[in-house]
Amino acid sequence: MKKIIVIITVLLGSISTQAQDLDTFFNKAEAFFKANVANGRVAYDTIHKAPSQLNEILKIAEGISVSKVDAKNFQAFWINAYNLLVIKGLIDHYPTKSPLDHAGFFDKTKYSIGGISTTLNNIEHKLLRGNFKEPRFHFVLVCGAVGCPPLINKAYLPNTLDVQLETQTKKAINGDFIRVNNKKNRVQVSQIMEWYKEDFTINGMDEIDFINTYKTEKLEGKWKLSYFPYDWTINKQ
Template identity: 70%
Template sequence: MKKQHIILIIILVSIEGFSQDVNVFFSKADTFFRTYVDEGKVAYSDIYNNQSGLNELMKLAEAISVSKEDAEVYQAFWINAYNLSVIKGIIFNYPTNSPLDNAGFFDKTTYRLAGKNITLNDIEHKLLRAQFNDARFHFVLVCGAVGCPPLINKAYLPNTLDVQLETQTKKAINGSFLKVNTKKKRVEASQIMEWYKADFTMNGTTEIDFINKYRAEKLEGKYKLGYFQYDWRINTQ
């Protein structure tokens, strides 16, 4: 067999192996979220008592390789990996009342994912926010607290990712992410919008512009924007 043919076979086998691994990860992640998540709340007690499914997913995620050039696969993988790692961190410290009760939960504790030893903050700020200018990440990365946007009971998948990002952003903006007083022309937003103001004001837009892009009932006229306190209690069932 010619050398070129051998190289081509190796490349094709490698690509097929990667495809199988990442698809298995997405499939098993989807099953996991459907089993343990309901209306944004996580059955931590059930997961704690049977950790095999979560541990299998985390083990699968160790060896997966993703590239930001394949943006949908890359983003979907890291969003799911983030949400699973949050759950893993809470289970490691279970029982706990809040992720903040555990020192280094976001910036010190590392997880072995896609060949990297990485923190939750690294995933959010370095691998996603720094690579893609998309404020919608804030509505799908779930930090394990009540104040976070709700965790959905399915995996984020490459072929449905944009629709899922749009859907979760619209749900948040038309839901508990905002408190609107139309009479006083005042809107209070989750502190997420305060902490990440730059993400919501890209390209010369304002926070109100971002809100109106996704809100069914537009904020007409001059609204004053404030922020309400974040609820760091654990998002348990």
């Protein structure tokens, strides 16, 4: 009986420590984004001169392990982790004009985070998209380029995640993500929608249906859809 009690006590202590670490991660990520992001742009010059705050957050994140069963914490952790690691990757190569200037930036460079060694692509495509059918991820995962949806100056938090996903998706759909020509009934959208078409055409929807789910002024009737080129220029202030 004493052994069982000891084991339970150790397990509860471990769970409590993990929860504290996760809260610390979210709080420090929030402070970092608030200090270094404005109008969707990142203060890379400032971070490069003093990277200790970013490195501290990523060190905390290194030992955190979140189960996908705990969906909101899992999603919030990995969305923030992705956005922080993109910044880390660009800082490691700074000054730079684009993440694409560095071979393997998304698919080869590995980071120790969340209790595993992983790439940016693995976070996006396996941990997030691979576990959850959630097209709104595309509006909060920021690849460090102007063509990406804008990075917000807050952390994504489990208790506000759904509202944040919804808000950023609406901003994109009603903003620079699409270009509408009402005279010719043509709509151009970001290449994100071309690359991940399967995410935007679930449950019998096509791309226009998805757009209309979030667009204030609906696209009525038939529209010709095309894609405009992605701008891979770094999203620096």
